[in-house]
Amino acid sequence: MAMMRSRFSGCGLRGAAAGALAAVWLAVATPAHAIFSDDEARRAILDLRARLEAQRQTLETLRQALEAAERQLQELRAGGDAARRGTLDVVNQIEALRRELAELRGQQERLARDVADVQRQQRDTLAAFDERLRALEPIKVSVEGVEFTARPDEKAAFEAAMAALRASEFARAAQAYASFLARYPDSGYAPLALYWRGNALYAARDCAAAIQSYQQLLEQFPKHPRAPEAMLAVASCQLELKDVKAARATWQALVARYPDTEAAATARDRLARLR
Structure with a gap:
């Protein structure tokens, strides 16, 4: 029964991880560097911030899944021989979760850089617009x-x-x-x-x-x-x-x-x- 619980829980953890990664790939799929107008830049920043928040929540879900897997691993190691036979499977799942978590954190860093790039581009665009406006503004x-x-x-x-x-x-x-x-x-x-x-x-x-x-x-x-x-x-x-x-x-x-x-x-x- 412990073995069945282990495999069932592991599948759930892997499913959560897969869903989280899918959400992240959707979050980073749109390039953030083809923004030119001020309105487009504002929309892009709002969109990227929303994706960044969604990614943060996904990271939290993966972190919780990893903690649950580690607790499950401890329970298996404390159990009998039958339970310990399921340990390798859970260990493999934990390693997979850790890799996915590291990958997700890397993607989050790239997404954060995208937000910063768009914000910088927006500031540069506004500064250039203000400069042109001052050149035309009557004095x-x-x-x-x-x-x-x-x-x-x-x-x-x-x-x-x-x-x-x-x-x-x-x-x-x-x-x-x-x-x-x-x-x-x-x-x-x-x-x-x-x-x-x-x-x-x-x-x-x-x-x-x-x-x-x-x-x-x-x-x-x-x-x-x-x-x-x-x-x-x-x-x-x-x-x-x-x-x-x-x-x-x-x-x-x-x-x-x-x-x-x-x-x-x-x-x-x-x-x-x-x-």
């Missing part, structure tokens, strides 16, 4: 008393044009401002881009094109702080083109439109010199 800027929001790339493009102007690379600066205006026509930097483009063209002795840039500023942004200076610059360009009559008319319009500005005061002085 508040204040330039010459005017506040507005601008994207980082927009700000960088304007500053690159300003750097060319400061380096006295007037043709390159004028082109950079033109490119900026084409790319960011509604930018808060637009009036300044028009003004400084006019200055770059004036410095390059392209007075006709400079006047067009200044006039565009005056038409689109007549209340901008640089508008009076742009109007004064138009008159200077007209003088360069030997059109004194047009320059006089521009100074007069400047005094009438922006009477309390420094540009208007300069225009009055120049009008007085013409008399």
Whole structure:
């Protein structure tokens, strides 16, 4: 009877072990390294954690089965000759359980590494996404008393044009401002881009094109702080083109439109010199 109990219990233990291993193979069958999106990574982490917990429970089942087998082995060794004849079978079952338990623990370690890999991948993906988001997120800027929001790339493009102007690379600066205006026509930097483009063209002795840039500023942004200076610059360009009559008319319009500005005061002085 002891022999029959031993073999029956052993079969049950082996069945539990086989079921546990089957559960583990299902748990680790899906690769965890083809995850790219944030949502997929979250789902993968939840799934792997659930599998890890299922595997932990399986390990516990195998551990209990092994303890039961060892207790059974002790009972057989303490029994009579008939009972001891079943000892070898139980010993073999215990060794099989120990091998399966070691294999299962190795699989659990691999599954835990998969969880860590997906979590690391998720952190890297989120960090890269945040970096891209910051590069596109508008920031508040204040330039010459005017506040507005601008994207980082927009700000960088304007500053690159300003750097060319400061380096006295007037043709390159004028082109950079033109490119900026084409790319960011509604930018808060637009009036300044028009003004400084006019200055770059004036410095390059392209007075006709400079006047067009200044006039565009005056038409689109007549209340901008640089508008009076742009109007004064138009008159200077007209003088360069030997059109004194047009320059006089521009100074007069400047005094009438922006009477309390420094540009208007300069225009009055120049009008007085013409008399």
